[in-house]
Amino acid sequence: MTIPIIDFSLFEEDPLSCSKQIRTASESIGFFFLKNHGIEREIIDDMFKNNQEYFNLSFEEKSQYRITRENQGYTSTHQETLDPDNHTSGDFKESFNFGMIHDGKPPQKLPSLFEKNLIALESFMKSCHRLCMKILQAFAIALEIGETEGGKHWFERRHRYEAKSGTTLRILHYPAMNQVNPEDIRAGSHSDYGSVTILFQKDIGGLEVLSADMNWISVPVFPDCILINIGDLLEFWTQGLFKSTIHRVVFRKETLNQDRYSIAYFCHAEDDVRLDPIPSRFITADEKGGKNMTAGEHLKERLERTYKY
Ligand SMILES: O=C(O)CCC(=O)C(=O)O
Numbered sequence: 001m002t003i004p005i006i007d008f009s010l011f012e013e014d015p016l017s018c019s020k021q022i023r024t025a026s027e028s029i030g031f032f033f034l035k036n037h038g039i040e041r042e043i044i045d046d047m048f049k050n051n052q053e054y055f056n057l058s059f060e061e062k063s064q065y066r067i068t069r070e071n072q073g074y075t076s077t078h079q080e081t082l083d084p085d086n087h088t089s090g091d092f093k094e095s096f097n098f099g100m101i102h103d104g105k106p107p108q109k110l111p112s113l114f115e116k117n118l119i120a121l122e123s124f125m126k127s128c129h130r131l132c133m134k135i136l137q138a139f140a141i142a143l144e145i146g147e148t149e150g151g152k153h154w155f156e157r158r159h160r161y162e163a164k165s166g167t168t169l170r171i172l173h174y175p176a177m178n179q180v181n182p183e184d185i186r187a188g189s190h191s192d193y194g195s196v197t198i199l200f201q202k203d204i205g206g207l208e209v210l211s212a213d214m215n216w217i218s219v220p221v222f223p224d225c226i227l228i229n230i231g232d233l234l235e236f237w238t239q240g241l242f243k244s245t246i247h248r249v250v251f252r253k254e255t256l257n258q259d260r261y262s263i264a265y266f267c268h269a270e271d272d273v274r275l276d277p278i279p280s281r282f283i284t285a286d287e288k289g290g291k292n293m294t295a296g297e298h299l300k301e302r303l304e305r306t307y308k309y
């Protein structure tokens with residue numbers, strides 16, 4: 001099984017056919033590459049520059065912004081253990097989580113490097129958000145949600161940028177190593193929590209996705225593509241129709257001694273949205289039973305399991 005590459009320019013020309021490709025990927029492997037995704041190369045490169053510059057700061061400086069219960073701030077190497085059953089030493093990675101910036105105002109205290117770049121950061125977040133909204137439209141089109149229910153805007157209306165949600169932009173750094181133990185891992189196996197994730201990789205591979213037949217598939221890095229995957233919230237909401245697939249980042253022998261940088265945008269439904277049945281004929285009446293949980297409650301439960309504060 002491989003991860004499909006979908007040309008997103010087709011979404012303008014033939015939305016139904018493009019949406020069907022997206023749905024097929026979401027129901028099977030839960031991951032797909034998008035090319036012609038509309039996020040400009042330049043702003044992605046700038047984000048990677050920010051990323052490197054930030055992680056080059058001293059540990060003392062970075063530690064002033066430690067992760068909070070709101071899931072915002074810095075996580076040092078070994079602080080996060082994504083897969084505690086199999087790895088005891090914690091992940092060989094560090095990360096910084098941003099809450100959404102509105103009109104130049106961040107929801108958290110930021111290092112001066114980011115304070116100086118608020119406009120660029122906000123515009124990157126908005127580009128990611130716009131793309132996620134199109135992907136959510138594709139889901140609604142493929143699930144044939146009726147016009148009276150909101151049609152292609154059904155999911156989009158539950159993921160507004162302005163509303164309070166768990167949506168997070170995360171930059172990641174996996175430090176270069178000389179030597180590692182076989183059980184050491186850059187990021188332990190996990191699934192993402194939200195609706196959809198956009199992942200930006202750069203040069204260095206290592207990401208692996210667990211296929212339904214329990215094989216780890218090695219994910220390539222394509223300079224002109226970004227990677228999209230389904231998160232737990234959407235799997236739960238679609239009653240398992242869309243797959244939130246387990247993935248991890250391993251040390252590859254040939255790139256062990258190189259730093260790896262990545263960027264992830266985790267798009268979440270608004271905190272107050274009830275994960276009610278989705279009005280789609282593809283989600284059968286039986287499976288639709290009331291879940292009586294909000295997106296905010298769903299996220300809180302997942303976060304408690306991952307972090308050591
Ligand atoms: O760095 C990567 O390639 C993956 C990161 C990831 O899966 C995550 O942060 O959830």
Ligand SMILES: [Fe+2]
Nearest residue numbers: 190191192247
């Ligand atoms: Fe992930």
